[in-house]
Each structure stands twice: as C-alpha cells, then as structure tokens.
Amino acid sequence: MDKIETVQEGNVTKVLTHLNYLKQERLPTQWCPGCGNGIVLKLVCQAMEKLDFSQKNTVMVSGIGCSGRSAGYFDLDSIHSVHGRAIPVAEGIKNANPALNVIIISGDGDLLGIGGNHLLHASRRNTNISIVCIANSIYGMTGGQTSPTTEQGSKTLTTPQGNADTPIDVQAILKAHNSYYARTTVFHFNHAEKCITESLQHEGLSFVEIKTQCITNDGRRRGFKNAYEMMMSYKENYKINSKTDTLEHNEIGIIK
Amino acid sequence: MAKKQGIVSIDHKRCKVCGICVNMCPVKNYTIKNHKLHELGQCIACLQCERYCPDMALVIDIKNDKDTSTG
Amino acid sequence: MTKILLQGNQAIARAAVKAGLGFYAGYPITPASEILHELVSEKSVKLMQMEDEIASINAIIGASLAGAKSMTATSGPGFSLMQESIGLAHMMEVPLVVVNVQRVGPSTGMPTLPAQGDVLQCKYGSHGDYFPIVFYPNSVDELYQYTFHAFNAAEESRSPVILLSDGYVGHLYETIQIQDYRISKRTLPPLGTSNRHFTGLTHEGSIPATSDPEVHKKFIKHLETKQKKVAKKYNGYEYRENASSDTLLIAYGALSRVSYHFKDDFAICRPIRIFPMIEDIKEIAGQYKRIIVMEMNAGQYVNEVERLLHRKVHLVSVLGGKIDLQEIWTKLKRSRRET
Numbered sequence: 001m002d003k004i005e006t007v008q009e010g011n012v013t014k015v016l017t018h019l020n021y022l023k024q025e026r027l028p029t030q031w032c033p034g035c036g037n038g039i040v041l042k043l044v045c046q047a048m049e050k051l052d053f054s055q056k057n058t059v060m061v062s063g064i065g066c067s068g069r070s071a072g073y074f075d076l077d078s079i080h081s082v083h084g085r086a087i088p089v090a091e092g093i094k095n096a097n098p099a100l101n102v103i104i105i106s107g108d109g110d111l112l113g114i115g116g117n118h119l120l121h122a123s124r125r126n127t128n129i130s131i132v133c134i135a136n137s138i139y140g141m142t143g144g145q146t147s148p149t150t151e152q153g154s155k156t157l158t159t160p161q162g163n164a165d166t167p168i169d170v171q172a173i174l175k176a177h178n179s180y181y182a183r184t185t186v187f188h189f190n191h192a193e194k195c196i197t198e199s200l201q202h203e204g205l206s207f208v209e210i211k212t213q214c215i216t217n218d219g220r221r222r223g224f225k226n227a228y229e230m231m232m233s234y235k236e237n238y239k240i241n242s243k244t245d246t247l248e249h250n251e252i253g254i255i256k
Numbered sequence: 257m258a259k260k261q262g263i264v265s266i267d268h269k270r271c272k273v274c275g276i277c278v279n280m281c282p283v284k285n286y287t288i289k290n291h292k293l294h295e296l297g298q299c300i301a302c303l304q305c306e307r308y309c310p311d312m313a314l315v316i317d318i319k320n321d322k323d324t325s326t327g
Numbered sequence: 328m329t330k331i332l333l334q335g336n337q338a339i340a341r342a343a344v345k346a347g348l349g350f351y352a353g354y355p356i357t358p359a360s361e362i363l364h365e366l367v368s369e370k371s372v373k374l375m376q377m378e379d380e381i382a383s384i385n386a387i388i389g390a391s392l393a394g395a396k397s398m399t400a401t402s403g404p405g406f407s408l409m410q411e412s413i414g415l416a417h418m419m420e421v422p423l424v425v426v427n428v429q430r431v432g433p434s435t436g437m438p439t440l441p442a443q444g445d446v447l448q449c450k451y452g453s454h455g456d457y458f459p460i461v462f463y464p465n466s467v468d469e470l471y472q473y474t475f476h477a478f479n480a481a482e483e484s485r486s487p488v489i490l491l492s493d494g495y496v497g498h499l500y501e502t503i504q505i506q507d508y509r510i511s512k513r514t515l516p517p518l519g520t521s522n523r524h525f526t527g528l529t530h531e532g533s534i535p536a537t538s539d540p541e542v543h544k545k546f547i548k549h550l551e552t553k554q555k556k557v558a559k560k561y562n563g564y565e566y567r568e569n570a571s572s573d574t575l576l577i578a579y580g581a582l583s584r585v586s587y588h589f590k591d592d593f594a595i596c597r598p599i600r601i602f603p604m605i606e607d608i609k610e611i612a613g614q615y616k617r618i619i620v621m622e623m624n625a626g627q628y629v630n631e632v633e634r635l636l637h638r639k640v641h642l643v644s645v646l647g648g649k650i651d652l653q654e655i656w657t658k659l660k661r662s663r664r665e666t
Contacts, residue, residue, distance in 0.1 A: 092389025
C-alpha cells in the first residue's frame with residue numbers, strides 16, 4: 001500500500017499501519033476535544049489490521065449522530081445512512097454480496113433508540129454483520145438529551161432531575177437470539193480490542209457496546225472536569241467478568 | 257539494565273489539546289501552554305498516551321539504547 | 328412471443344426478474360403482497376421479508392450499492408414510511424425501483440379498494456428538493472413493459488424510480504404478449520472496490536459534508552438536469568385526438584381505462600410518465616378550449632397540470648375506490664358546462 005504513514009525521527013522509523021485504514025487527509029476528526037469516538041476508530045482499525053481486512057472486502061456503515069460520522073473517516077467504501085437505519089442497509093449489503101465484511105459503527109441513540117426495532121430483527125435473523133456501538137449514554141450532537149443507555153438518575157438536558165427510566169438491556173435482546181454481545185469501555189483498551197476482533201470474526205450478528213465519554217454534552221453536566229476523569233470513572237466502575245454468562249450493570253465482558 | 261526511552265512526535269494539526277495525555281502520562285511528560293501541547297523529553301515509552309489519544313496526534317518511537325549509566 | 332394470463336402485480340414481479348432483479352426486500356401489505364409472493368420461488372432473486380417498510384427501502388439501498396438491481400413494493404402506508412430513505416437514495420444517487428400499488432387513504436383508509444391518492448407524494452413526499460421519475464401504467468401489459476423501463480431509468484439516472492399502480496390494475500388479470508425489452512447494465516461499481524463515501528449530507532467529490540450554499544445549489548441543479556435528461560428517453564403518453572370535441576380529458580392509471588368510454592365526446596390524453604410531466608401536453612392542450620383532469624383523489628394531478636399549462640383546469644374527482652360509469656359521466660357533463 002502506498003499510504004503507510006512513517007514517522008522519521010533520528011534513526012528510528014515507526015510505521016503506524018492502523019492509520020492505513022483511515023483517510024489521512026480527513027484528520028483531525030470533527031469531534032470535540034476529549035471525545036472518545038477517535039479511540040473507537042483506532043480500536044476498529046487495529047482489529048481490522050489484525051484480521052487483514054482490506055478495501056476489497058470491507059464496507060463500513062453508520063447512521064446519524066456524532067458517531068455516525070465514523071464511517072466517512074475510513075479509507076473504504078463507506079455509507080452514512082439515515083438516522084437509525086444502518087442495520088437494514090448493512091443487511092441489504094451482506095445479503096446482496098455475502099463476501100463483504102460489513103461493519104457498522106454508530107451510536108447508542110441511533111442503534112438502540114430510533115433503530116432499536118432493526119436490531120431486534122437483525123439479531124433474530126442472525127445476519128452476519130458486526131456492530132460497534134459507541135455508547136456514550138447521551139445524544140451528543142443535538143446538545144445532550146437522554147439516550148436509551150443513559151443510567152437511571154443521570155442528569156441530562158431533558159432530565160434535569162435525573163433520568164427516571166431504566167437503560168435498555170441490550171444484553172438480554174442479543175442473548176435471547178444467541179448473538180454475540182460484548183460490553184467494554186474505551187479505557188479497557190486491550191479488552192475492547194479483543195471484543196472487536198472477536199466480533200469481526202464471529203459468524204452471525206455481533207454487537208459490541210463500547211462505553212465512551214462525551215465530555216462536552218454529558219460529562220460536564222454530571223460534574224466531570226475533563227475527559228480523563230470520565231475515562232477513569234470507567235476504570236473504577238467497570239470490572240472485567242470472564243466467568244459468568246451474564247454481565248451485571250457494572251461488568252464488562254463477552255457473551256457468545 | 258536498558259532504560260526504555262521514547263521519542264514523542266506531536267502532530268499539532270491533529271491535536272485538539274484535550275489533555276487526556278497530560279493526565280495519563282505517569283512521568284508528567286506533557287504540559288499545555290498557550291493552548292498548545294508541549295513535551296518535556298522524559299518519555300519512558302509506556303505508550304499510554306499514544307493509545308488513548310483520540311485524535312491520532314501522538315506517535316511514540318521506542319528507542320532501545322544500551323544504558324550507559326552505572327545504575 | 329408467448330401469450331400468458333397474468334395479474335398486474337405478477338407482471339411487475341416477472342418483468343423485474345427478466346430485467347435482472349437481484350435483490351428484493353419487502354413487507355406484506357394489501358394490495359401489493361402478490362409481488363412479494365411471486366418472487367419467493369425465484370432462484371435468481373435474494374429475497375428478504377423485513378420487519379417494516381423502512382427496513383425494506385434501506386435494505387434495497389444497501390443491496391443496490393453492493394451491486395444488485397434492487398426493488399421493493401408497497402402501498403400507501405408503507406410508502407409514507409419509506410419517504411425519508413427515498414430522499415436518501417436521491418442524495419446518494421442509488422438506482423432503485425419502488426413500486427406503490429395505491430389504496431384508499433389517508434391512514435389505513437380502505438385497504439382493498441383502489442385510489443390515486445399518492446400521486447403528489449411520489450413527487451413531494453420526502454423533504455427537500457428532488458426530481459423523481461414516476462411511471463403509472465394502466466394495464467397488465469404496460470406494467471410488464473414499464474417495469475423494464477423503471478429499472479433502466481433507475482440505472483441511467485442513478486436514482487429511485489417509482490412505478491405507480493393501484494389496487495385495480497394491480498389485481499387485474501389480462502392476457503399479455505411476453506416480449507423482450509431493452510435491459511440497461513449496472514452503472515454503479517459495487518461496494519468493496521474503492522474508497523467512496525455515500526452520504527445523505529450535501530457532498531461534493533471527496534468532501535463528505537459541507538455547509539457551502541454554492542455546493543448545494545450545484546448539487547440540486549445536477550439532480551434536476553440529470554433526471555430531466557433521463558426522463559426524456561421515456562416520453563410515454565397516449566393521445567386520442569378528437570376533432571369534434573373542444574374538451575381534452577386527462578386521466579391516468581386505472582381511471583384512464585374508464586376514460587376510453589367517453590372517447591366520442593372528448594379527446595383523451597393519458598400520461599404514463601406522470602413525473603417529470605410530459606411537455607407535449609402543453610401543445611396538445613393548446614388545441615382544446617377546456618381541459619378536464621379526472622383522478623381518484625380530491626384533486627392532485629390537476630394542480631400539476633394547471634401549473635404546467637398556466638390556465639384553468641377542471642377536476643373530476645372519483646373518491647372512495649368505486650368506479651361508477653354513470654356517476655362519472657354525470658360529473659363530466661357538469662364539468663363540460665363550466666367555463
């Protein structure tokens with residue numbers, strides 16, 4: 001490939017091969033400073049690199065929202081569909097050409113809110129697509145409204161007294177249809193990379209929920225000073241569970 | 257014992273000065289001055305910053321020089 | 328050439344297969360379900376029964392991008408659900424065929440009865456500006472033929488082409504001559520060949536999103552020119568001259584079949600490509616003192632005709648799915664007396 005980025009410094013040359021998967025000319029990303037979406041992009045690139053995915057066999061699909069812009073950064077054929085419809089678009093692609101690896105990167109509001117019904121049925125059909133859900137528990141692009149994964153009691157723009165509703169139990173939906181489900185956070189980098197790599201290899205529908213920080217429209221309202229503090233809260237709040245086949249709300253792990 | 261050293265390259269076009277690396281670095285190798293990220297040359301190549309930088313702005317090259325000190 | 332007895336909906340399905348249909352996604356709905364049924368046993372077609380019409384239209388967008396000629400069929404309620412993604416397909420320039428077998432609306436209306444209430448929705452249903460090509464045949468034979476044209480026009484314009492039908496023509500059985508029609512090749516290289524970015528945002532070349540008004544103006548102009556250019560190749564209409572009459576009767580779809588009964592009293596013009604509108608109608612209308620548009624809605628195409636001709640156009644509206652010759656004749660006579 002001709003786009004390998006090398007960094008020359010003295011007699012040391014380092015090759016950042018994972019950046020091959022991104023359109024270099026489009027960086028920096030348009031996300032806010034401290035946004036975790038960039039880390040997820042990097043994670044997906046690394047997993048793709050491990051599995052030797054290429055422009056010839058991979059398609060990236062996303063929906064709408066901050067994370068909906070992800071697909072456009074990949075140096076692949078990519079689709080930025082309408083709000084909530086990344087899953088049916090991906091299913092159409094996979095069915096029309098099963099040789100393609102179809103990866104969805106989108107947000108929790110997109111995949112679980114407006115597009116929740118499609119997830120339900122795609123997992124029922126067990127279409128062989130990989131979904132990476134950037135779960136920042138907020139509608140970031142529109143200013144910080146409650147999303148389907150907002151924790152109970154959490155303050156958002158639309159729930160100033162704290163969210164009264166329970167967050168969606170994605171695990172239960174995917175488990176019911178024997179699909180691959182993993183929960184991880186951007187802080188648990190190696191774990192997240194493992195989750196994504198395994199999900200890309202999984203035959204059938206796979207769903208990786210990555211807890212990601214949105215400092216601008218979520219963190220600040222909840223009292224975090226910066227993105228780092230939010231990432232540290234993932235370190236404190238989430239423990240890796242590799243033993244049982246059900247994850248508690250404060251656990252991360254893989255369920256196949 | 258060989259002491260691990262890193263050479264830090266900051267891509268200032270990509271860096272949004274979010275401060276994640278400043279807080280992540282165990283040896284306090286980064287500082288922000290005038291809304292710009294600076295590096296202080298103490299990198300031990302733990303790669304935490306490269307990994308968590310959301311903007312792909314940091315590249316750390318590991319330099320494995322033979323240690324010349326007595327320690 | 329073989330003769331065969333076919334239902335309108337069946338004809339669409341069979342023609343689609345001949346035209347190279349590779350992928351079909353749909354959701355059952357009266358009176359369009361027969362298209363889905365007809366395709367179930369087709370080996371060359373990958374078929375998905377989706378959870379709703381929104382999923383159907385998005386699945387065919389994905390499949391079309393992935394390299395398969397794609398189609399979905401629905402009726403009014405499903406067509407309403409599809410609108411957002413029809414706009415997406417115009418924006419991303421994806422070739423598709425969307426069949427709408429109309430029934431009485433609004434809402435659930437009268438599902439088993441025919442209507443022509445979605446005519447304006449075809450043109451204005453999705454938000455923003457776009458210029459769809461819409462065909463509305465009036466017989467089984469023509470449905471068969473225009474399914475080919477719809478696929479060809481979709482490929483040539485790289486846009487969703489709408490094939491309108493109604494509960495009457497869709498469920499009509501007629502003997503048709505099976506003929507071979509021209510079949511366009513795919514014009515869009517399939518996914519997995521490059522690093523293109525398909526987006527619903529205003530875009531230009533490698534710029535995936537922009538807020539530049541000039542780019543948007545240029546893009547809309549491009550859509551308009553492209554659609555008009557392709558539409559010209561499918562200038563389908565029928566004109567039955569009547570030198571003894573001073574009135575031109577414009578009708579389309581199911582109701583145009585009824586208009587033939589009045590051929591002695593009126594000249595008849597029947598557009599088959601209903602959008603973009605047939606320019607020749609201007610010239611034809613110029614020869615007549617009075618223009619009447621007859622349609623199965625409260626007055627939709629009549630406004631479009633008025634806009635095209637810049638003159639008063641009378642409306643004969645047939646509502647409720649019932650086609651009663653006597654009632655229509657009375658209304659026509661009344662319209663003819665008006666000036």
